[in-house]
Amino acid sequence: MRITELRLGTLSIPLKKPFKTALRSTDTVTTNIVALVSDTGAVGYGEAPPTAAITGDTDGSITCTLATRIAPALIGRDVSELQDAVSAVAHSAVGNTSAKAAADIALHDLWGKLCGQPLYRLWGGTKRTFTTDYTISLNAPEEMARDAAEAVRDGYDALKIKVGIDFRLDMERIGAVRRAVGPEILLRVDANQGWTPKEAIRTIRYMEDEGLDIELVEQPVASHDIEGLKRVTDAVETAILADESVYSPRDALRLISLRAADMLNIKLMKSGGLSGALTICGMAESAGMECMIGAMMESKVSVTAAAHLAMARRVVTKYDLDPPILCASDPVRGGVIYDGAVLELNDAPGLGIDSVEGVAWGESVKG
Incomplete structure (x- = not known):
């Protein structure tokens, strides 16, 4: 199973009531969805919300890192070689932990589908x-x-x-x-x-x-x-x-x-x-x-x-x-x-x- 495509999308989900902390307030979950597509048609999903007040990551930094740094490091890789793939994600850029998390989660999702078992x-x-x-x-x-x-x-x-x-x-x-x-x-x-x-x-x-x-x-x-x-x-x-x-x-x-x-x-x-x-x-x-x-x-x-x-x-x-x-x-x-x-x-x-x-x-x- 090889990775052939990385797709990026956005998702917005209203909250039942505003969520307030000492750092921020929001009334919507806004997040970036990642889909890693394989040559078998299997899809692995991940996500990265922009939480600039905590991680420093914004929509722009997340999508740019995924498209220009992480995607080139993953396209063509064999999902069975999971450790090599997650290492490539980890070393694709300095910081940008949310973008890396989205790709890492999607990789593990594909790996679980390859193995036919839930991750846990x-x-x-x-x-x-x-x-x-x-x-x-x-x-x-x-x-x-x-x-x-x-x-x-x-x-x-x-x-x-x-x-x-x-x-x-x-x-x-x-x-x-x-x-x-x-x-x-x-x-x-x-x-x-x-x-x-x-x-x-x-x-x-x-x-x-x-x-x-x-x-x-x-x-x-x-x-x-x-x-x-x-x-x-x-x-x-x-x-x-x-x-x-x-x-x-x-x-x-x-x-x-x-x-x-x-x-x-x-x-x-x-x-x-x-x-x-x-x-x-x-x-x-x-x-x-x-x-x-x-x-x-x-x-x-x-x-x-x-x-x-x-x-x-x-x-x-x-x-x-x-x-x-x-x-x-x-x-x-x-x-x-x-x-x-x-x-x-x-x-x-x-x-x-x-x-x-x-x-x-x-x-x-x-x-």
Whole structure:
């Protein structure tokens, strides 16, 4: 099976309600879809959303990298030589992790179809179902409390609370959510780099002193401030999860070596795809450090890839894959199946995706 074409398209999916964090706000999932076509007619799907506030990747940089750097490196390659192909993607350009992730995911999808097995099984996984948390966007405390109570009524027992713009107001937000949902609901707090180390320590200690029972706090300080992240981790009892501070295996090695965080959040758009994510999983497992699997605002294409990874690696113990739940519609036929908070993988080869509807297909690079 050889790659004969790389097709690029765009996809837009409205959200049920605006998604707000300390870094950005959006009411639509906009993403770039990649289709790798083989000489057998099999198609591998990948995607790359533009998340300039986090990865630095824009629509322009993604499509340019895929068309001019990655496509020439892949056209004509044998899918069975997966490691050579993913290495070619990884070395096609500096940075551009989202574009690389799209191609890497599509390559693995084709490889799974060549082997006739779903990816999670090819990696040794046996479990097919898990539950995701649900994200509560950053708003006024009373609105966040209402949203949290609604999510609990809908059956979610783990919530991710977005904070990070005003650490004093964040204390009110977290307290309001806890009072609204009661003591049994799992709460995770995500500051999206919004605090200084001192603010983070003060806020987290407040949560501890108030008995708010927060499971973890995600990326409390700026991504580059590894020393500040370690200060926070060492100063509080609550578990600290690194997100924007960990992209590559090299980043993971530094965090693990310094023990600058208690856990790592793996996202395919940061790691450059499944290959980099698998390496980070191995490093974390060797260090005895648990991982969360997360996503940007993405469609079910790349979220399905993340779900396969999650079911293949026991070091992934926490799941934050709710973006498709936040969407008003699902244009992806096949892939991971959502039943409220419960996600289930199908047993179709590769990602198990048949097609993606509503894509505006544009540039095509052929051999």
